[in-house]
Amino acid sequence: MEIKVLSRKDLISILELPDVIEGVEAVYRAKARGQVAAWPLVEHRFETGALMDIRSGGAFGEVAIHGAKLLNNFPENAEKGLPVFTGVLMAFDSKTGMPIGVMDASYITSLRTGAAAAVGAAALARPDSETLLLVGAGLQSIYLLGASILKLPGITKVIVADPYAPENAFRYVESIEKRLKEELHIDCGHVAFRACDDLKKSVEVSDVILTVTRSTKPLIMKDWVRPGTHLSCIGADMTGKEEIDPQLFTVARAFADDAKQCCAVGEMEIPARMGLISPDTVTGEIGQVLIGEVPGRVSADDITIFDATGLAALDLVTAKTAVESARKKQLGTTAEI
Incomplete structure (x- = not known):
């Protein structure tokens, strides 16, 4: 039996972002058709504070992949000169x-996470969107x-914010x-960047606003967001993390990658605990x-939110x-096993 073994260096040479985006869209469509499974998370915490977890599932039908x-996550590795995060897929x-393959998981995760945020933005943002704010x-x-930038070709201005180290944005x-x-x-020569x-x-x-921080309190308040804005929220991927004002969910059309998962551990978690949203009242899944x-944006004045917590199938x-x-x-x- 032959399989491919791919290192991070291999993946950087092999993977093209447009192809990754296409795959992410295929999985989201398959999920809407009931063809995606996320199996129970297996987790082990070590006495040192290290963590090992296994996320598994699959996308079936035309996608036909599982694993x-x-x-x-070994925090003490930083003192040993070793990577803190490691993973194999x-x-x-x-x-x-x-x-069919065994490979480094970190680069795969980075690419598909970026693709997910963009797919949500392209599906929900106003077609005439020009200014994008990256928070994080x-x-x-x-x-x-x-x-x-690939999915929203009308973007001509990008503002970069780093709430924890503002000088980093410059x-x-x-x-x-x-x-x-x-x-x-x-090639983004048509885009003007500023801090x-x-x-x-x-x-x-x-x-369009993309959030990807480690925040545990709102960075963006409801009253700041003008009608017609889209937000893709990526940073809140575990209990207690939060990037936007929960009250935004009372005025927005809110979409999830997985409604139950997002209300448990995503940007929707705290609004759900407050009774502002639930898996049954989420506008839809992407x-x-x-x-x-399900219609996405139905008016130019709609505020839309996409909460992406990540699926193993991606x-x-x-x-x-x-x-x-x-x-x-x-x-x-190519290895024989």
Whole structure:
């Protein structure tokens, strides 16, 4: 039995963001048709404070992929000169059960997370959107930004805010155009980048807002958000994390990647605990918008929110894309097992 073994370096050479976006859209559509499964999370906490968890599931039908992502978070590794986060992804063909690939999980996760934010924004933002606000300038942010520029070709202005280290935003905008071209092969010469010097004012002039921070309290308040704005909220991916004012959910059309999961651990978690939203009152899931089952934006004045907490199937479809590309390009390592 032959499988592909792909390192992070391999994946950087192999994967193209447009292909990742296409796979993410396919999974969301499959989920809306009842063809995606997320199996129970397996988690182990070590006495040292380290964590190991296994996220598994699949996307069936035309996508036909299942498997698992094994993730480690060992904070003490920082003192040892080792990576704090490590992960391996294993993917299987769902038509035969045959293993197709084993690979580094971190880069896969970064790309599909960026793609997810952009897919939500493209489906829900106003078609004439021009100004994008990126809140959070950490390692993940370049993937959100790159994917959104691809999916929203009308964007001509990008404002970058880093609520925890404002000076970082100024350094970020100096290099981001070059980084997007070199790292993701995205030409964004038509986009003007500037650092945020006042978050409230930046929110007030933005058409699309992407949030990707570690915040546990609202950074964006309801009264700052003008009619017609879209927000893709990515940073809140576990209990207690929060990036936007819960009251925004009382005036917005709110969409999830998975309604139950988002109300448990996503941006919707705290509004759900407050009784402002529930899995039954979420406007819809993003896959339902993509297949035309639920309307997204119905008015130019709608405020729309997309809460993405991540699905194992997104990692797996990206892994499938990587394996197919590796075979075509004759890259990576082919192993017998």
